[in-house]
Amino acid sequence: MKKLLLATGMLVVFFLPKAQAQDNKKPDLGSIHGNIQLDGQYYREDSLINAIPPPEQVGLMGFANLIYTRGNLTAGVRFETYTPALLGYPASPDLPWTGSGIGYRFAQYSTDMFDVTIGNFYEQFGTGMILRAFEERGLGVDNAIDGFRLKVTPHRAVTITGLYGKQRRHFDNGFTKGAGIVRGINADVNLTAIFDTAGVAKTRFFVGGSFVSKYQEDRNPLFNYPENVGAWAARASVLRGGFALRAEYVYKDNDPSRQNSLIVPDDDIAPGLGLYKPGQGIDINMSYSTKGFGASLTAKSLDNMSFQSDRNAGPFDLNINYIPATTVQHTYNLPATLYPYATQPNGEVAFMGELFYTIKRGSKLGGKYGTKIEVNYAVAMSPDTTLLNDMDGRRFGYETRLFAIGDDMYFQDFNISIARKLSRKVKAKYMYINLVYNNDIIQGAFDYRGEKVSGTVYSDIHLVDMDFRIKSNNLRIELQHLRTNQHLGSWATVLAEYTISPSWFFTVMNQWNYGNKNSDERFHFPFVAAGYITGGSRIMVSYGRQRAGVFCVGGICRTVPASNGLTVQFTSTF
């Protein structure tokens, strides 16, 4: 298979320049495009912050995508190398990604009505609560399905997708696959487009549904696991003017697993077997917006919704579904890397409300250039559960209802930001964030010796972000302060970023743990970076001390160990 791909690739590359040169005369031979990403880090030992270099001293990861397109045909391959992977990568601590090889390859043929893919593919049904195969490279999460997918569009308002395959598990000189088979079918219908052929309806309705099932052989001599586990989802949305209402419900059959065995931890009968209770979840979002104003409300409730194609997989591996965190993803360093929330698929009840408002330019409050205000409140609570004491029988373990709120707060975030352009050259933004972070549940906060801290961390964050523009040069300064009495105590961060458009950027940052109760641990974390960008390519070199922290994209977080050293990153699109 690999050789075939290589041969094809070489042929294509060989013919490609000719194909382009003869663009006007001969039939199209197609074109190749792709991208490259290389991440390298040289590690130094820094025992104070528990930064231990790998034996190789250097980590190097590379990704190269090549996509060949000719008319309706697309074929692609991704080469990956981890020699070795950077520390803390991938997200799953269970299985390292090692070696070099093909991480993804596919061929796809699509017309207006049919779209066929063989090989690896990424897919999402609805909001992903029932099925989402995706790659999040920054985290080291990739659960691409390897198999067959067919999409049919019999009417412009109807899309039906069927798929069959096994998921990527990890990487060992090529991607490896999990034990289970994933099968799914999904249909989405734009009702308004069917019945309102003239396109005059002011209210638009959409409905959709999915059925997904997995198969995994039961080789366990002691326990009777269900080999086939089905799940279904139903969704609907209504849009009218600036209003939007979307809801999705998902149900999963009983599926005892390593993950759901954690819900009732005191199990003396068969520890690790898991619960035979079905799972369910619901996600409702309502929003209203008009020029200069936006508001959104989300409510979500989950019960036992971890859904993986291997019942023994770790939390990051072989997930069939994806349940995002109902919280905002912060972008400033301290709130983003110290106390971010990660969804608890085993059970949570979460709410979020948001406001976006632009005070008009020229008004008394808005100033000459207008003022932008954003307010966000999010909370995630434990579900209210009653233990059943049936672990020697039915093994449901507990009972609960959707939106039954328990006593424990998992996470809470209130934040407000005000951004305003003060003059042609100066912009300013102020932000306040209040976080409640239950580390007994989220387990992302560690001390400098790598030990988990217990209890809840309460923190207040103030930050100021200023921009000073000097022609095509720009100086940006961030001041961040986080106050807390728990965990490592308070922090202050100063960041200066100087950019020379369109190519150069320079960053200097220092984070200082000045409020640590242990005066020997009031560490500084200095960091410098410089980079050059031309067209679709970017190279960045950085040097510094990085504290252990959490890195999140889209509600999945990986813990990044402390490190000290030199990093080089290169990305290019061609």
Added chain:
Amino acid sequence: MKHFALILGLVLAASFSHAQSGHFQVPNVKVKDLKGNWINTSNFDNEGKPMIINFWATWCMPCKRELNNIAEVYPDWVDETGVKLIAISIDDARSESRVIPYVNGADWDYEVYIDSNADFKRAMNVNNVPHTFLVDASGNVVWQHNNYAPGDEDKLYKEIKALVGMR
């Protein structure tokens, strides 16, 4: 390791053969508009005028800085060159519902689409956001830029003006 060298060779060969031409057609992938309709990206059209395709996300600070800064000069750009900006949000299920309120709240006049499964992002080979492409009247990508620093929009506008024959 042999494969590594081979593929690296392939990649380099491909990148250089393109470094010379640099142009490619906007691929055909489906993205969702803010009214919930699926749109083929090959149908992006601006009646013979250039288009900007910008990849962004609600959680990406430089992306929002770029689109907010362009928003201030966008009416002038449209008047002078007829250019259209198409903003492709790569927000996934977590933040997709924030896109419409954010876009309206920020008062943008762009054409916005959602690429929540990252199909278009992959087809355009975008590594990270923000990433900006300039597309000519025949749907060819003629210029691109990764990342954003204040002032980049001036360079972009120069490219747009050159494309429509303004100096």
